[in-house]
Amino acid sequence: MRLSLNSRLSAFSALLPALLVMLVVYVGATSWTVWMSLTNSRMLPNNNFVGLRQYEMLLGNDRWITSVHNIVIYGVLLVSLALVVGFLLAVAIDQRVRAEDTIRSIYLYPYSMSFIVTGLVWQWLLNPTLGIQHVLRSWGFEGATFDWIVRPETAIYCLVIAGVWQASGLVMAIMLAGLRGVDEEIWKAARVDGLPKWRVYVSIIVPMMGASFATAAVLLSTGVVRLYDLSVSMTNGGPGIASEVPAKFVMDHLFERANIGLATAAATTMLITVIAVVAPYLYWRARKGGMR
Amino acid sequence: MTAAAQFLPAARRSKRMNPARWGLYAFIFITALYFLLPLYVMVVTSLKPMAEIRQGNLLALPMSPSVDAWVKAWTSACTGLTCQGIRIGFFNSVRILVPSVAISILVGSLTGYALSLWRVRGANILFGAMMVVAFIPYQLFIYPLVRVFSFAGLGQSLLTIVIIHTIFGLPTMTLLFRNYFASLPVELFKAARVDGAGFYQIYARIMMPMATPMVVVAVILQTTGIWNDFILGLVFAGRDNLPMTVQLNNIVNSTQGERAYNVDMAATLLTALLPLAVYFGSGRWFVRGIAAGAVKG
Numbered sequence: 001m002r003l004s005l006n007s008r009l010s011a012f013s014a015l016l017p018a019l020l021v022m023l024v025v026y027v028g029a030t031s032w033t034v035w036m037s038l039t040n041s042r043m044l045p046n047n048n049f050v051g052l053r054q055y056e057m058l059l060g061n062d063r064w065i066t067s068v069h070n071i072v073i074y075g076v077l078l079v080s081l082a083l084v085v086g087f088l089l090a091v092a093i094d095q096r097v098r099a100e101d102t103i104r105s106i107y108l109y110p111y112s113m114s115f116i117v118t119g120l121v122w123q124w125l126l127n128p129t130l131g132i133q134h135v136l137r138s139w140g141f142e143g144a145t146f147d148w149i150v151r152p153e154t155a156i157y158c159l160v161i162a163g164v165w166q167a168s169g170l171v172m173a174i175m176l177a178g179l180r181g182v183d184e185e186i187w188k189a190a191r192v193d194g195l196p197k198w199r200v201y202v203s204i205i206v207p208m209m210g211a212s213f214a215t216a217a218v219l220l221s222t223g224v225v226r227l228y229d230l231s232v233s234m235t236n237g238g239p240g241i242a243s244e245v246p247a248k249f250v251m252d253h254l255f256e257r258a259n260i261g262l263a264t265a266a267a268t269t270m271l272i273t274v275i276a277v278v279a280p281y282l283y284w285r286a287r288k289g290g291m292r
Numbered sequence: 293m294t295a296a297a298q299f300l301p302a303a304r305r306s307k308r309m310n311p312a313r314w315g316l317y318a319f320i321f322i323t324a325l326y327f328l329l330p331l332y333v334m335v336v337t338s339l340k341p342m343a344e345i346r347q348g349n350l351l352a353l354p355m356s357p358s359v360d361a362w363v364k365a366w367t368s369a370c371t372g373l374t375c376q377g378i379r380i381g382f383f384n385s386v387r388i389l390v391p392s393v394a395i396s397i398l399v400g401s402l403t404g405y406a407l408s409l410w411r412v413r414g415a416n417i418l419f420g421a422m423m424v425v426a427f428i429p430y431q432l433f434i435y436p437l438v439r440v441f442s443f444a445g446l447g448q449s450l451l452t453i454v455i456i457h458t459i460f461g462l463p464t465m466t467l468l469f470r471n472y473f474a475s476l477p478v479e480l481f482k483a484a485r486v487d488g489a490g491f492y493q494i495y496a497r498i499m500m501p502m503a504t505p506m507v508v509v510a511v512i513l514q515t516t517g518i519w520n521d522f523i524l525g526l527v528f529a530g531r532d533n534l535p536m537t538v539q540l541n542n543i544v545n546s547t548q549g550e551r552a553y554n555v556d557m558a559a560t561l562l563t564a565l566l567p568l569a570v571y572f573g574s575g576r577w578f579v580r581g582i583a584a585g586a587v588k589g
Contacts, residue, residue, distance in 0.1 A: 022418065
């Protein structure tokens with residue numbers, strides 16, 4: 001069916017906002033940020049090209065190095081723990097348990113809450129004076145120490161605990177959908193062969209669920225790169241700079257430290273990381289046919 | 293299964309308890325405790341007077357429960373500068389939420405409609421690009437957007453934050469509606485065209501009424517997403533419109549002297565109340581929203 005001029009104009013007018021957003025926000029703003037990272041802008045943007053100087057400064061910046069170090073620890077632990085915990089929860093629910101809906105709601109509700117709320121609750125729970133450490137001691141474990149949140153070398157693991165609590169339900173929901181999609185015939189065949197259940201999961205089901213694992217892993221990873229609210233609310237980057245993360249580095253250097261060049265160099269580095277994670281995934285999904 | 297079991301009524305023929313089942317239920321019980329612990333502690337802490345909290349019984353039920361902390365959190369908790377409670381943030385969040393949800397769904401559904409049913413040239417390229425950029429972290433756009441909005445004379449304002457939420461909600465909303473419209477029988481659309489209906493007529497009279505389930509999913513997704521937002525509200529809303537999450541963080545993390553943990557937890561619960569209500573009220577719709585919007589980070 002050919003479109004009349006009138007309909008074509010209407011369709012174009014409906015797409016105008018999307019086109020504008022794509023060009024101005026995504027392409028325009030991103031390019032401008034990348035360009036700023038090549039200048040020596042401080043409080044106000046300027047166009048003095050300095051090559052990769054800001055990136056050199058970045059690599060020599062203790063706080064940035066700590067931030068990157070932290071996000072790697074957080075990322076590896078969060079993605080692997082959330083995948084394992086989420087998968088186990090989904091398998092447990094998939095055993096035709098009673099009160100399935102209630103159990104699923106309990107696992108997933110943290111995902112509906114903000115990182116600010118999550119961070120503040122866990123800050124209170126992990127508080128060494130009155131929190132979990134105190135409870136353990138009052139139960140008779142006198143020597144129990146769980147003061148990670150006030151120790152520079154362990155503060156980042158507290159963010160992992162809170163992050164896993166918040167995100168595992170999401171992984172569970174994705175995995176459960178995958179498990180429910182497994183052909184009943186496979187289970188029957190395995191039963192005929194007398195395979196124990198765990199063997200079926202490890203050798204047959206997990207390899208079949210590659211797509212679910214990939215989707216969950218990419219979702220979690222993009223969340224890792226963006227991590228900001230949790231660090232702000234739970235530890236505010238502390239003690240000292242012990243739990244700083246790259247997104248917070250960018251925000252602080254943009255709005256408090258007035259160092260646009262350095263901030264945009266850090267932001268560009270984040271962009272490159274995201275591309276490295278997402279590009280292979282999108283390529284793989286496009287080859288599998290369509291964006292769905 | 294024994295022969296006798298087969299004669300039990302269907303309702304009672306659920307799986308029998310054996311050691312493996314006990315292990316399974318133990319696992320579910322313990323993990324459920326881990327997930328519920330923070331919510332439980334939030335609730336009991338918010339109902340205890342400070343004297344009780346100082347004794348350090350984190351898990352104990354309140355001995356003399358009171359809602360004083362809730363009243364204080366709502367009406368007089370301090371956010372650094374002013375002491376008017378978190379209700380200011382609540383009403384700011386509502387004022388941000390309502391137009392942002394409505395406008396982002398309107399723009400997203402219109403874009404999805406144009407991209408799915410009308411064969412516009414370059415539609416697939418535009419759609420593909422929108423799905424890719426949804427992964428880029430906000431830190432890449434924030435500063436240029438601040439400049440653009442101040443150049444346009446909007447600065448930090450309610451209108452700015454509504455536009456910002458519309459912009460960043462666009463990829464997910466478009467994906468949601470495009471996939472839904474693409475799954476409808478195309479004959480419906482053709483029949484309407486033969487009858488002489490135009491682009492916007494078909495959208496308003498035929499497609500949107502049919503898309504009610506997607507609108508529900510979109511409302512759930514956008515409501516929780518926008519309510520829980522922190523960074524965009526902090527940067528774009530301006531001092532007079534700071535959303536509840538920002539005020540909550542200020543109340544808890546900028547206190548001088550002894551922390552009023554009961555007030556902190558009451559304020560935290562108040563902030564979590566709306567997403568929790570949406571979540572528990574919507575049941576499977578929430579999961580559907582996650583599945584549909586799974587492309588967004």
